[in-house]
Amino acid sequence: MDLLASLNPQQRQAVEHGIGPALVLAGAGSGKTRVITHRIAHLIKNAAARPENILAVTFTNKSAGEMRERVQKLLGPHRTAEPLISTFHSFCVRLLRREIEHLGYRRDFSIYDTDDQKRLVKQILQEFGRPEAELTPREVLSRISYAKNHNIPPESYITRFDSPFAEDIQELYRRYNVRLRQSNSLDFDDLLLLAVQVLTRKPELRDYYSDWYRYILVDEYQDTNRPQYELLCLLTSKHRNLFVVGDEDQSIYKFRGADIQNILRFEKDFPGTRIIRLEQNYRSTQNILRVAGTVVENNTERKGKTLWTENVNGDVATCHRAQSARDEAIWVAHEIEEILEENRDYHIAVLYRTNFLSRNFEDVLTELSIPYTVVGSVAFFGRMEVKDMLAYLRIIFNPEDDVALLRIINTPARGIGSTTIDTLTQMALEKMVPISQILRQMTKEPQLAGRSSKALIRFEEMLDRWMAKRDTLSKVDLLNTILEDIKYREMLEKEESAQEAENRMANIEELMRAASESETRGETVFEFLDRASLSSELDHFDPNARVALMTLHSAKGLEFDVIFLAGLEEGLFPHAQSMNRKEDLEEERRLCYVGITRARRKLFLTWTPFRRSFGTGSGMASLPSRFLEEMPSELIEGLDTTIGYTYTHSESHRRRQRVEEELDNAFEYREISVSEQALEIEPKTIAELRSYLQKLQGAGSQSAGHRPMLKSGMRVRHAQFGDGIILSRERAGNDIKLVISFSRVGRKTLVEKYAKLQAL
C-alpha cells in the first residue's frame, strides 16, 4: 500500500517530516489520527526507526487502542515488534513498575483512583478535626491535585497560595502524601510526577530511555499539563524527535491542569520547530463548520486557523426552545425517531454540559423504546461490586493498601464495627504503620472485647489463606475463591432487590471474564489492576450504538452524523462557575466548538427557559446561552423566534443583568406555573418588560404562597444571623447569591433559596 497516496499535501508533509521537533496544528476533522498513524507506519517502513523505538502517547485508552489497530492495518499482520502506543498514565505505570525502586518505593504499589483518594482524604479530614474549616474532600483533593500538577510540594504550598485555608490545606496535603507513601500507593498525579522524578534523579535512566525512544509522537497536545510536558522534555532529550499534534481550539481540560500555553509556545520551547497546519476538514458540511467557526472566533487565546471543506453546504442547523427540560427530551427523541426511520445506519449523539442532564433523555428514550447508550455516568470499574472485588485483590497483593483494606474489612458485614475499625486506624496512625500490620498484631495478642477479636481473627485467617494461594491460583480462581469465602452473593441478595443483585452479579461475572482475558494475555495481577484503575467508561463505548448520550468532554475525538446540543442556557452552558473569568469562558466556548464539530451532517440545538433544577418551587427562568447569540442567525433555523426578548452585543451586559433580575424575581417569587406565554412577548425596553411582568404578577398574586421580592438595599432578618441589609443580589447559575451585611455577624454570602430570609 502506498502510504502517501491518500494524503493531502499538508498531511503528507507532516507524515514525511524527518528529524527534529514538529508541531501539527490540526483542526477538527482534519485527519489528525490519520497523520499520526501514517507517520508511524512511514517511519517503520522506511527503516527510520525500529518499531520498538517509537512511542506514541494519547490521553485515552480508547484512542490508544484505535491508533494501535490502525497502525497494524497499515503495516500488515506479521511483525515481530510493535511500536508502543499508550496513554501518558499507562506509560508512566509501565516505567514505574520497572524503575520505581530507584525512588525508594516498592514495585508492588497500588494505584488510588478518585474514589480511593476521596476515602483517604475523608479519613484525614476526620483526624484533622477542624470542622470549622468546612472543607469537603473534593475541594481538598482538587487543591492537592492542582498543587501536584504545578510541581508544588506540601512544604512550599503556603508560600504559593495565600488563602484563608492555605495553612489547613498544606497540612492536609502533607498528611495525604505521607499516608499514600505508607500505603505503598500512588494517585493518578503521582504516576506522572514520579516518572518525571525518576528520570530527573537518575540521568542514566533518562539517557537510556531517551535514547531508546528515538521518535515520540503526541496526540491532543493542547491537553498536556506541566508534568506531562516535563516528561516529554526528558524523553526527547537525546534525539529531540518530538512530533506533536493538537488544536488549541479544542483545549478543554484546564480544570485538570492542562496548560494551553504548552501548545501556544511550543516553538519557543523547542527551537527549530516545523509548523504544519491542517485546515481541510473532511467530516462536516460547510454550514456546520461556519457555525463552529463563528463561535470560536470570539476567543482571543488562539493561534488562529480557518477550517474549510470541499463537502456540500448541507442543512442549516435547527434550534428549538422547549417548554421544559422534559419537553426538550421529548422533542429530541421524536427527531431521533424520524431521523432513524429515514436513515437506519446514522449515528446520533445527544451532548450536554453536565452529566445530570442525561436523566430526562434516558427516561424519554426508554419510554419510546429507542435503544441508546450512555457514556460516563458510572464507569464499569467504578461500580461498587467491582471495586469491592478489586479491593480484595489489592489487599492480597499489597497488604499496605489501607484504603483497600478499610473498604472491605466489613464488606460483607462480618462483625467488625466502627469502634473496632477506629481503634485499628488510630493505632496504625500512632505507630505510623499500615493497618494490616496492626491487624496482625491484634490477632496475636487480643486487646479488644471477645466478640470483636474473634471477628478480626476470622478475617485475618481468611486473608492469610488467600495470600498463601495468591501465587499459585489464576486471577479468576482467586477471585472465585474470594467470592465464595465472603458470601458476596448472599450479601447482595439480602441487601438489594432481586433485580439489582442480579445486575451486580452480572458485573462481577464481567469482571471474571476480564480477568480470564488478562490471564490469556499472560498479564500479572498488577497489570490487570493497572488496567482497571486507568480505564474509563469511554473505553467501553460501543461505536455501533445508534444513539449515544454523553457530556461534551466525553465527545471529544468522536464523530456522529447528527449532533443534538442540549441545555444551551446561561449558567448551564456556559457553566455558572466558568462565566466570570475570561479564560474560563473561552474554555467553555471551545467546548461548544468541540460539540458542534462532532457533527457530520446535521446539528440541532435545544434549550428551555424553564428547566427546574430540583424539586418543585424556586423554578427560575433561564436565558438562552450566549453561544446561541454568537452563531450566525442565517444558518440557524428557529433561532430568531426562540429568544423572547432581544438585546444586542454592545449593550448586552448591563441590560442582560437587569433583564435577568426582572425575570428571576418574576419567576421565583410568584408561584405562577410558568407558562410559555411568559416569554412570548418581545419587549423592547426594560420598562415594557417590567410592566408586562407586573401585569402577570397582579394576575397571580391571589395564588397562595407568594413571597416578597428581595432587592439590594432591603432589610432582612435571618434566623441565625439576625438583621441585615442586602448589599447585592446576583445570579449564579441556577441560584441567586446574596451578599448581606448583618449588624451582629458582619458580611455573609448566602444562597437565597436556602437562606429563609424574612423581609422587614
Next chain:
DNA sequence: GATTTACGCCTTTTT
C-alpha cells in the same frame, strides 16, 4: 454493632 430513619446537600468536566 446493625438497621432504620432524617437530614442536608447537591450539579463541571476525568486519566
Next chain:
DNA sequence: GGCGTAAATC
C-alpha cells in the same frame, strides 16, 4: 427529587 452521611433506634 434523590443520594449519601449522620443520628436515632433496635
